[in-house]
Amino acid sequence: MPAADPPKPAAAPPPFVPMPWPRAAACMTASLLLALTQGLGMNLVTANLTQVQGAFGATSVEATWLVAAYMAPNVSLALALIKLRTQYGLRNFAELSILGFVFASVLNLFVGDLHSAVAVRFMSGIAAAPMSSLGFLYMLEPFPPQRKLNVGLSLALTNISLGAPLARIISPALLDLGGWHALAMLELGLALVAFAFVFLLPLAPIPHAKVIxxxxxxxxxxxxxxxxxxxxxxxxxxxxxxxxxxxxxxxxxxxxxxxxxxxxxxxxxxxxxLDIRWLVSPPVVHFMAALLLFRIVLSEQTSGASGLFQALGLTNDQTRGLYVVILAATIAGGLACAAVMKVGREPKIHLVALALIAVGAFMDSRATSLTRPENMYLSQAIIAFAGALFLPPALSSGLMSALKKGPNYILSFVIVFLTTQSLGGLLGAAVFGTFVTIREKFHSSLLVEHVALTDPLVAARVGQLSGAYARVLTDPVLRSAEGTALLAQQATREANVLAYNDAFLVIAALALFAFAALLVHMGADALRARLRGPLATASA
Missing domain, CATH: 1.10.287 (Helix Hairpins)
Structure with a gap:
């Protein structure tokens, strides 16, 4: 019998062919557009809940159901999308995804009450889930393999971070033009332009496989x-x-x-x-804890600054300059990360990011009721720059460790990362908001203890405040009651400022704790490496 043929070696991946620069620029533009479509769709409502509740005749708590309805399906869909993309093909996945988002955006135009708005926001949360994935893929497409996990990853994550500040910059003008429907029209317009890009710029195909x-x-x-x-x-x-x-x-x-x-x-x-055993292994649990801590620390900007100015009675129109600064600092941080990120530098970049967050949060902890957005330009720019620095190295190092375990671990890693970012972001906002509420009640009780009408200074202050009603209220008892109500409002405002200062200080302390823990971890790794060298030499 003739000898069997030796097994053929696995085919090498095709060499990277540089993309023509017009197409590369178009892919990067598509990535930016897809990221903004997803980011603005998620943040336009969140940033304008007060105005939205007026449009639907709802309370602030009822309007928040719009956010909950959007996030409920959105936080888990990445798990299904990765396998759907592998089984049915990237082009089908991209075109059907963006078509679903266009359909959901069209439905927003016909919303007339809160119940229908909640239902449509639920559909929007489903339809928007693929947008961030497509934004990633379009940004990574033009780069050679050695640049995908530093330059491409940094730019993709920066694009995704732009939606939150941009929503607060453009929403005042949109609301003046047409209220809720103007927000929906912008979302629809972006979705239609993104659909054109996805249709005209197909991504490189990937092998199909039955994986579901x-x-x-x-x-x-x-x-x-x-x-x-x-x-x-x-x-x-x-x-x-x-x-x-x-x-x-x-x-x-x-x-x-x-x-x-x-x-x-x-x-x-x-x-x-999902490989549960791998997910609960010490390295992965450590990675998840680090990302969750980062999301909680970064809530200083996403929930802290906006919440403080809302408590002081400022609107998005008055804070627009602050978010322009945050937007510029985020872009600068993403570009800086793309320039300096290399394998092995991740811990050092994280040290710089944590130190910057601690400095920015400590600066914000000195706020008063007279603090205005321009007083926080520097501190919020520092935090935005640090936030753009932190995520790309974390994602790159985690992805490399998952690749070493094998391609089957990529899905599990993606779930870890996206869950810590979506649910972690919600957890950070919830922890921050709960802490502020508890501290506000504490400071209010302390302030009210010292407010008594028998105190001459308090009585004089009430008289001064009630003087504003002298021309419309002739009854001195009613005027005094209005003055007392105004004094109570001022006490609540001061208690809120003190509560936010406490929260900012805790965030600074958490960032410093994480900085110290990372420094100790780096020192321990360096010591083990130094001890391993002599042992290897002796054994040889």
Missing amino acids: GPLDVVSYLLVAIGFGAAAIVLVLGKLYWWLEAPFLGVLLVLAVASVTVAAIIELGRKNPL
Whole structure:
């Protein structure tokens, strides 16, 4: 019998062919447009809840259901999208995704009440989930392999970070033009332009493979229910208060039960959707804890500055300059990260980012009721720059470690990263808002203890405040009551400022703690490497 042919070696990946610069520029523009479409769609409503609640005749708590409805499906869909893209092809995935977003944007134009708005926002959350993934892919497409995980990754993450400040910059003009429907029209216009880019600029195809099994669907539905319930609890918990509304407890039990059942199913599978054992390994838990801590620390900017100025009675129109500064600092941070990021530099970049956040948060902790946006330009620019510095090295190092374990671990890693960013962002906002509420009550009680009408200074202050009503109220008792109400408002405002200062100081302390922990970790790694050298020499 003739000898069997030796097995053929695996085919090498095709060499990278540089993309013509017009097409590369178009891909980068498409990435920016897709990221802005997703970011503005998520943040335009969040940044304008006060105006939106007026359009629908809702309370502030009822209007927040719009945010919860958007985030509930959005936080888990990345898990399904990666496998859908692999099984059905990248072009089909891209075109159907953007078409779904266009459809959801069209529905926004026909919203007339809060209930229909909540339903449409739920659909928008589903449709917007692929946008960030497409933004990543279009930015990585033009770069050679050695540049994808530093320059491409930094620029892609920077694009995604631009939606929040840009929403607060442009929304006042949009609301003046047409209220809620002007916001919806902008979202629709961006979606249509993005659809044209995706249709005219197809991404490089990837091999198809049948990767979705029946148990994948079951596990995903359980994870989606669990993450969605957790997202609703994190968005609404500080408004209904955590221990006051029974439905929050029911949702929390549902979240824990669903994720637990999904984990049990995955542990018993040969080819699981998620490798639970790897996810609970010490390195991955350490990575998740670091990302969650970063999201909590970064809530100083996403929830702190905007919340402080809202408590002081300022609107988006008055804080526009601050968000222009934040936008510019975010771009500068992303470009700086792309310039300096290399393998092995991640811990040093994280040290710089944590130090900058600690400095910026400490500067903000000295705010008063007379603080205005221009007083925070420097501190918020420092924090925005640091935020753009932190994420790309974290994603790059985590992705490299997952690749070393094998391609099957990429999906699990992506879930870790996106979950810490979506649910972690909601957790950071919830923790920050809860802390501020508790400290506001504490400071209010202290301030009110010293406010008594028998005190001549307090009586004089009430008389001064009630003088504003002298021309419209002739009854001195009513005037005194109005003066007392104004004094109570001032006390509440001062208590809010003190509470935000406490929160900023805690954020600075957390950043310093993380800085010290990272420094110790780097020192321990360096010491182990130094000790390993003599041992290797002796054994040789």
